[in-house]
Amino acid sequence: MKLLSPAISRLARIRQWRTNTWMQNPLATQREVLQDLVTHAQYTEIGRKYGLTKLFSLTDFKNSIPIHEYEDIKPYVERLMNEEENLLWNTPVNWFAKSSGTTSSKSKFIPITEESLNNCHFQGTKDVLSLYYNINPSSDLLTGKGLVIGGSHQISVVNENIQFGDLSAVLLQNTPYWGQWLRTPELSIALMDEWETKIEKLAESTINENVTSISGVPTWTLVLLKRILEITGKKNIAEVWQNLELYIHGGVSFVPYKEQFEAIIGKPINYLEIYNASEGFFAAQDDLTQDGMLLFLNHGIFYEFMPVDEYGKTNPRTVGLNQIEIGKHYAPVITTNGGLWRYLIGDTIVFTNTNPFRIKVSGRLKHYINAFGEELMIDNADKAISIACNKTNSVVNDYTAAPKYFDDKSNGSHEWLIEFEEQPNSIKEFAYELDCALKTLNSDYEAKRHKDIALQMPTIKALPKGLFTKWLSLKGKLGGQHKVPRLSNTRKYIEEILGMIE
Secondary structure, eight states, rough: GGGGGGHEEEEEEHHHHHHHHHHHHHHHHHHHHHHHHHHHHHHHHSHHTTTTTGOOOOHHHHHHSSOBBHHHHHHHHHHHTTTOSSSSSSOOEEEEEEOOOTTSSSSEEEOHHOOOOOOOIHHHHHHHHHHHHHHHHOGGGGGGGEEEEEEEEEEEEOOOSSEEEHHHHHHHHHHHHHHHHHHHHHHHTTTTOOOHHHHHHHHHHHHTTTTEEESOHHHHHHHHHHHHHHHHSSSGGGGGTTTEEEEEEEEEGGGGGHHHHHHOOOOOOOOEEEEETEEEEEEEOOOTTTEEEEOOSSSSEEEEEEEETTTTTTOOOOHHHHHHHTOEEEEEEEETHHHHHHHOOOOEEEEEEETEEEEEEEEEEOOEEEEESSSSHHHHHHHHHHHHHHTOEEEEEEEEEEEEEOOOSSHHHHHHHHEEEEEEEEESHHHHHHHHHHHHHHHHHHHTGGGGGSOOOOOEEETTTTHHHHHHHTEEEOSSTTTOOBBSSSSSHHHHHHHOOO
16 A cells, blocks of 8 residues: 555645646636536526526526525425425435534434535545645555544435435445545444444454544544553554544534644644535645635535624625635535525634635534534523423523533533522432433434533533623623623633632
8 A cells, every 4th residue: 555655646636736726716616616506406496496597697696596594495305305306406315414403403404415425525525635645745644544533423214215314424325435445444333323332343443553544523533542542551642553644623623622632642743624514515724834724616515605794684695705804704605516505504704815715614603512513502502491490490590601621531511600590409400401401402412422422411500699790790791782602612701700709
């Protein structure tokens, strides 16, 4: 395999030439992508509904098609799962990527077409390799194996032709031969969904492999690496995999984890961020010295960007690449070869560069916690608090929650600061009911809580009455328009409030 590295590196440089072409012609590339999408879908049900055969300009496109959220496409998804065709796209949809739910759905199911698999997700994967080889032309990355760690990989069968699973499951199940050759573990282990057993199998099957890269969410990756050190008795991962040179991460902020990774790996390696979601492969770092990821413009996705202050308006304004302002927060609105039309994915981004276009994920349109891949939304939290109150005969005035990150002694968890009007008889009982409710409402939270492997039972601290009001007053935010942030992905607010108690 060592002898193949120069040849693969040359192929990567060829792909880099292709990437450079659309990087240098971003607006023309996006116009061609939109034209191709409209051509594919003009005679579908949604194409007829919005008159795609008559669209002649981007203005017509925006005026004809409203911005959609998941609840708007859910009826189409349900019909697609019943094997109806030609609804959102003109080729069959046999796969759906399952991800965390919306306000009225525990989970959402994103259509995955043959085009989105090959021309978006897998093309994005190849471009990541190309970008990395361009950064490190002497790399030996592909002389070894890439260890792929995802979430829960269970594949569920709807009927003879329709299946769903989380994105990593769908991609692994459909990976072309070149991808199967490059990765570890074997498919039967990668697709296991019982995490206690899976971690053991992952560790046992990869310890003796020549692992040169790892990709996966930080929480599960740390769990696996710690177990590998326990089994091998080694001081660090560099003693297990001497040729490890790259960790690919995305989906959650890597900032709280980097020091832990550097300590457990025990030698300098490269860290590369990607932005790959069920809806599409959007971006990846092309320069490890730059703050931001290169936006993929030729991968079957047409982009619009909604300023976040437009969210909730009847006809929100969107802008194109030619109107972008660096540092301003936008919510991407995408039209894709997976059959999503002007779809609001819910993330917020900022542009760090416009030549080429580079972005970084800044958060979600709504308050959330996604420190461990659990995607806990405020709607989930509000409903869970209400359920816990009913179960424990208590009343909550206000609350805020934030993550407690991994350390040497324990796994991660959520910390809740709650101001009760009527306290429950037992805070532990309240925490238990809150946890049960969250698992019922949010499938990603439920997966991360499985046997405490990645996320432990939430901890709750009852606050003195009036403390939130005092905190808002100190912040100069006392009044009807200012509220206690329910959820935060950082500990900034919680630490300030705890500091007031101390």
